[in-house]
Amino acid sequence: MSKVSQKLILVFGESDNDRRAIIELCSALRSDAGIHFKPMRDPPVLLKKSERPEKRRKTAEAISTLVKINSKKSPVASVVAHRDCDKIEPSHEELSESIERGLYDAGVPNPVAAAPAYEIEAWWLLFPEALAATCANWEKVDMRSRQVGSIENAKEFLCEALRPKDKAKRMKCKEYVESDSIKIAQNIRKLNLTSKLDRGRSRSFDRFVERFNSVCDALE
Template sequence: MIAHQDCDAIEPAHEALSDQIERDLAREGIDAVAATPAWETEAWLFLWPAAAPEVVRSWTAPSQHGRWVGRIENAKEAYRKALRPSTSRVYTESDAPRIVAKACELGLIDAPDARSDSFERFRRALLSMTL
């Protein structure tokens, strides 16, 4: 099981929250991986800038090349602003799954353009799970 909760705080806040979620679920007999993006899910979307314009052609790739995106406060607003010129369609949370799917399709998931310790923790936990 994957249990998602935004941290609403910058990294390393995800560590304590992830540990708490996984511990609480383990007490209930549930083997889970916590998906706890620093601040909001949109911080992770900055990892794959090439995916967004493939989903909505008028969006600009929101590059944070080499930056530590887990330290961006109000990540959703920052991502929305980075994506669009004033004449483009506005990003909404419902766009996130399509952007991640496109990042997977383009082979970008394992080659992030920026740094996010919360994503790396989630990725490592997923890879270590036995199915």
């Protein structure tokens, strides 16, 4: 089998911020030389069971078509598809299986679901060093005792947690915005934080890590 170094991984997601952040996370998990990631603007990943079967099928088929097109230049080894759960854990289990099954049935090779519970901001709570490196004025966050996948409305929770408690500092401090996800994920990669054990827990993040690494290992 061809080495993973000769392969291309396509990344789909809800927004460009999410796609680029997921690529940084994947790069942090697998620093193997030659792994190439390509963000794909369309289609958005609409593969929830709650959505119409026809819509889910067409989305999966559209992704499969893009895999074939991109494979003409470089073999596509895998597809990573991001979709926030918008629910707490264990909602990620059903959503991840739904995404991967839909893509697999459409002929997509080695699909990997990135399905953060509640939202991708819950994953950023796992990495306080990356948050601090993104904005030195943000309040320090320590979630080592928390299962962050049980936090509802994770984006709002993160915004509030990062606001300085001092009113004067808060007035001068930038608010977290979704585009910060890219820099946060870059800092996770640069600081090599994915292997750190002393952090909060997220079953949805652990599931993504296990699935992605398993796919990459199988391609070697």
